Amino acid sequence: MKVLVVFYSMYGHVYRMAEAVAEGAREIAGAEVDLRRVPETLPNEVLEKMGATSPQKAFAHISVCKVDELAAADAILFGTPTRFGNMCGQMRQFLDATGGLWMSGALVGKVGSVFASSATQHGGQESTILSFHITLLHQGMIVVGLPYTFQGQMRNDEITGGSPYGASTIAGTKGERTPSENELAAARFQGRHVATIAAKLSS
Numbered sequence: 001m002k003v004l005v006v007f008y009s010m011y012g013h014v015y016r017m018a019e020a021v022a023e024g025a026r027e028i029a030g031a032e033v034d035l036r037r038v039p040e041t042l043p044n045e046v047l048e049k050m051g052a053t054s055p056q057k058a059f060a061h062i063s064v065c066k067v068d069e070l071a072a073a074d075a076i077l078f079g080t081p082t083r084f085g086n087m088c089g090q091m092r093q094f095l096d097a098t099g100g101l102w103m104s105g106a107l108v109g110k111v112g113s114v115f116a117s118s119a120t121q122h123g124g125q126e127s128t129i130l131s132f133h134i135t136l137l138h139q140g141m142i143v144v145g146l147p148y149t150f151q152g153q154m155r156n157d158e159i160t161g162g163s164p165y166g167a168s169t170i171a172g173t174k175g176e177r178t179p180s181e182n183e184l185a186a187a188r189f190q191g192r193h194v195a196t197i198a199a200k201l202s203s
């Protein structure tokens with residue numbers, strides 16, 4: 001049973017969450033888990049101005065995802081930073097290259113799930129995940145979120161990402177925050193949960 005974790009990250013927050021998602025999925029017996037990033041679309045000089053060149057070195061070793069790899073997976077977890085309450089353009093461009101998979105129904109019946117990051121607490125994590133689900137539904141995927149059995153999303157004693165729609169982290173307006181233990185636990189839970197469902201579907 002193959003689980004693919006596909007992400008875009010500019011400063012490393014979504015990457016850290018993607019690693020935790022993959023860790024969770026690997027806990028399920030029989031799960032073969034691969035981590036991939038989507039292609040960068042911004043020119044180097046723009047990335048340099050945005051302060052992304054140095055942080056992106058930390059995950060430059062992760063292979064760039066090929067569209068056909070989606071078709072080979074039983075479950076796909078997508079990670080994206082928020083851009084004005086939606087997924088980032090890099091992820092959108094990658095998904096817009098999956099028309100061939102849509103035509104052939106290659107993703108129909110696969111499990112799809114989304115996790116996210118935003119700078120601010122109410123800056124669009126939920127809208128990013130929910131609007132991403134539209135694409136997954138058009139592809140005929142079975143959308144899975146983060147159930148409340150992950151009780152960390154009920155916490156009020158600290159600022160935390162995470163909702164029934166999916167794990168998320170708050171990066172801070174200067175990217176100064178790193179994913180908290182609770183947010184990483186949510187990501188691991190989501191990875192485990194998706195892999196468990198995919199294992200049942202593929203058996």
Ligand SMILES: Cc1cc2nc3c(=O)[nH]c(=O)nc-3n(C[C@H](O)[C@H](O)[C@H](O)COP(=O)(O)O)c2cc1C
Pocket residue numbers: 008009010011012013014015081082083084085086117118119120121122123124171175
């Ligand atoms: C063009 C642009 C738009 C953004 N829009 C939002 C937004 O609507 N809400 C928000 O909280 N953060 C917003 N951010 C901040 C990013 O979501 C944040 O940098 C990201 O979640 C950090 O994750 P990363 O380190 O994996 O890139 C935006 C950033 C950029 C560059």
